[in-house]
Amino acid sequence: MKLKTSVPGQYLGYGLQPTRLCFHLMNEASGSKISLEHLDDVAIHHKSGTVILEQSKSALSGNPASNKSADLWKALSNWAELPRSLFDSVDLFRYYVTPFKSGDLVRELNEAKDVGKAATLLKRFKTKSFKGAPGIGAEPLIAKFLAAGDPVCLKVIERFELLSENDPLETIRGKLAALLPEENLDRFCEAAIGMAKAEVEGLIRKGKVPLIETGGFRKKLRAFIRKYDFSNLLAPTTSAPADHQISDILARQPTFVQQLSAIDPSSRLMAIAVSDFLRATADKVTWADAGSILETSLDELDESLVRHHRLTADELSDTHAELEAALRGRQLYRRCTELQLPLEGRTLPAYFVSGEYNCLADDRRLGWHPNYLSLFPSRSP
Known part of the structure; x- marks a missing residue:
């Protein structure tokens, strides 16, 4: 889990999923590809053939990381129902929440990296006291998850990762901070997210798979920064005195x-x-x-x-x-x-x-x- 201290909310101007798409395009190794709303909200496709699936949740109201959150159990059950060929290629099932939220269950899921801990959690999920009354609250989604069978459920639990942070823009700023003055970071963050969003929407309009290669995206972003180099002008910091x-x-x-x-x-x-x-x-x-x-x-x-x-x-x-x-x-x-x-x-x-x-x-x-x-x-x- 990851805790950030910066203020939440600015990402709403861009959309959470395009923001996460942009971060992964800037963060993952060249040759990897990032997709949007294809295999999941966002997915990282490694050259080796393995993938990371990410469910991205906004928590400005409610807590999608709470123990009986419908968002959480819908994500778990959807992952458990993936086709076998895709399921076996998944390295991580990442549950991303912003602003920062947590809960006892997601912490336990995040820490259950071996079969023993995963089995203990799965045993608890099957109890009537945990599931609750049939058809009430998250029970249908818990039942749907368990219906996938123990081997699948155990693998989902073992590969589960919780990532929660207050400001999803902060990680993008971090990628740009070494290259650009502080006063220009937000403008280039906005530009980078807009470029990622425009590229993936262009692929969708053409009927193509919404999949972007990281190296190619970064090459375009570097060209954009060179062309519109706000940092080439030292901007005045005050107006004319009275x-x-x-x-x-x-x-x-x-x-x-x-x-x-x-x-x-x-x-x-x-x-x-x-x-x-x-x-x-x-x-x-x-x-x-x-x-x-x-x-x-x-x-x-x-x-x-x-x-x-x-x-x-x-x-x-x-x-x-x-x-x-x-x-x-x-x-x-x-x-x-x-x-x-x-x-x-x-x-x-x-x-x-x-x-x-x-x-x-x-x-x-x-x-x-x-x-x-x-x-x-x-x-x-």
């Missing part, structure tokens, strides 16, 4: 604002600079905390920005030495903040480089006025 937030920064006069003031900027340029500074600062923290970027990548970006600043300042000192200091500083600022660079090969929001330049100015690693080194001495040794 006017009062900008006014508050200007009133506090942090170093980057003082550096800009030294080159007599327009009020509009100053407001844009403060906005870019605030948004870039928020983005860096959020992206790093979410694992969307490596912090060392920001250091590499900063080195590139500082290098560009030095080269541009040197060029302007050669070509525009006659300009007054403030005007030369504004030209330097514009030339630097118009630069667009990627971060880890991903496109940055338009404001980010400008914001990061102001972060560097705030740390006195660079400046805009030709004499910024004397006006704003660096804190670095």
Whole structure:
């Protein structure tokens, strides 16, 4: 049995069986095939010829894992009535329940992996006290199961597996988490489930067996991820700040604002600079905390920005030495903040480089006025 702690319910937007189909397509070895509503709700067909049959039950109301659950006994009796050729090829009869539910009987069934434990359970099933009154509750389904005979019933019990978890999407997210940023997982989960569902429905419409090969599905999914790579764009984490937030920064006069003031900027340029500074600062923290970027990548970006600043300042000192200091500083600022660079090969929001330049100015690693080194001495040794 498997217990998950995440919240239930999101899978309802996709359908439980397509969600389980998608998970198995991502989880099973290449060469295996997964079917939907063919041999069972979902079935795993191994290259060796053996299969795993899975009954998938939603437990948002009621408990399909309770001792006398009609769902449970219907699954057991259906498995016991399988054609002999199919029955003998089954490695596991899996009973999947979500959100997490359990019961004394399913726990005992799950643990009855040898003939002795299975026989003890089967003996109890035959008692009148267990079956209950004829025709009442689960009794007809229990009788149907027992009618298959002891050898079959024992094998169903021995091969029974209970799997219960709170959120069936979590296992799919786990498969994608190593490849994609956290903020993109749900979008790709939805896409992967949709692809699995569409493919199997296409087979059904064509009158073909609804059977999908795992390796082929994963190849298509990888191609989809490459084509629609949401992770290639580092998305903004905040909207533009309000006017009062900008006014508050200007009133506090942090170093980057003082550096800009030294080159007599327009009020509009100053407001844009403060906005870019605030948004870039928020983005860096959020992206790093979410694992969307490596912090060392920001250091590499900063080195590139500082290098560009030095080269541009040197060029302007050669070509525009006659300009007054403030005007030369504004030209330097514009030339630097118009630069667009990627971060880890991903496109940055338009404001980010400008914001990061102001972060560097705030740390006195660079400046805009030709004499910024004397006006704003660096804190670095």
